[in-house]
Amino acid sequence: MVGFDYDELVNATGSFSPTRLVGKGSHGMVYKAMLLNKMVALKKPLQHRDNHYKLENEICVLSSLPKNQHVISLLGTSQDHSNNNKLIVMEFMPNGSLHDLLHLAPTPPPWPKRVEIFIQVARAVQFLHEGKPTVIHRDIKSENILFDSDWNAKLADFGLAVLFDSPSQVSPPAAGTIGYLDPCYTTPSKLSTKNDVFSFGVVLLEIISCRKVIDVSKSPASIVDWAVALIEEERIDEICDARIGLPMDMSSTIRHILYVAASCVSSNVENRPTIGGIVTEMENCVIERVRLPIWISMWRNLVRRKKKDIAKKWQQENCATVLEQSDDGVLGDHVSSGKLLLWQVLADAGKE
Template structure:
């Protein structure tokens, strides 16, 4: 990595200033590892400040290792780390009913701010809105980010908690994979783990039953996301209730009717993309992980259907504002 791009350390008192004392008004969200606040730098730049909860066993050496894992990530579809804090201060803390002077370590990871929040905020039934192009671009963007993690890093990185809440959207609705928790680089392609990963509903059977993790865990999670992008938040549940072929036909028919009603140009080209994506999503959630595609296979397929049927120029241009783009997902 170019040393000129090394992520800087940010003093804790500066983080306090940027977040207005970590006020509730600045809170963007919270998760297993900590709370996220909106930080405002002196130059007006907005950043997301993730203050980590004290985690048993997270010593300086482990934090530095995990920080460096995140520091190396440089891709347009992965949220960029812009700073960190790992500072121990002497502060008064409660102890046995009294306030005593002790050492407190404050750790934070700071990321680029994503104006449109998470994909989770905008998923809804596919029958509302008309913007297939935005949804397709989000599917492809997530796939490109995952390909970077799986096939362009050495060793590869497995996200292990891919879900709509961890896919963030910038001002142009470009998706970026974020919230790696305290992800680690994986030296082996497949292994058994005793630690907990992921979120129920996005975890494959081999992990639930045998705690096996591999690159195919992320592929399963991606499949669930694709299905929900195309068929709404309950889409994955629907897919389990009927045969794969019936589900493909249902989603394809719904989108065809929707695009036809919206008088979308190149209807057939878009319908090919719809059918390909829903078939791909179902393949990603195969019970047998060996039958799931690699992320390279997925992107190759997406590139093939684009080559076969290019988007018309008029639809590549946003006809409305960014807010309209976001509303079109809901």
């Protein structure tokens, strides 16, 4: 991890100029800066003791992790020795957050992109949960999922994350963001990877519906209570973002992902899946969706080829003779109407 000169970082941000500000949260401010001909992000904590602790914790957690394409990269740190203020330098994510994409962007993301985001975020959480030691993020939400220049989603903000070595370790007080926070996580002893699974499930519901996770203008206000009731009643279409139509070939995929989301937010912690199981389910679901268009394409090619063959035969043979060979005219009916029998197509395909 690189140690940067504090004054150099201050100058790179124009003394933390508002024009360089790219993000603001409850714990700190994020500025963009050019360092060594590369755009980077600088996180500066707000002046509160808890926020400085969270920054130190984020440095500790991220510096313990190997590089991963689905988790934001820590590039280095800097410290002002005159007052012990610290900054962290991270990769710059120019395309903002998932929250902005869902709730502020003028054009909603297409369904294939949403599925891609599901899988990228799931893999990020899997990387954390299956590593040694396990990392529990504790603040998975759309605001903490950022996009790089290629619109790849990465999990960020590890201020509340916990390095979970063993169940016997002393855990910090329960923490998180209302709406995403697992309601079963009420005491330090309740800390587990299933808390992150709940939050991930809320994010899935948010991506599919584009509804705020807590909306007091609606009843129920909670996205979980609202969506789970509709899923149980098989009213899937009512959950999907109404601004963009759901393609027929993606309907089963989104339905399956909603079932995954419902299991993630189960009130019974034991019924929630592991993140590894979730990744497998989602990847298999996408593979099945890809297989269907391939089959349809093959089918259409075979049908077109069969029609060409029949048309050629009809040009070569006497139409009346062909009809006489068919007692009831079935062949002629199918050719003239453009219809083909399944066995006809598959029989010719088998000859090739």
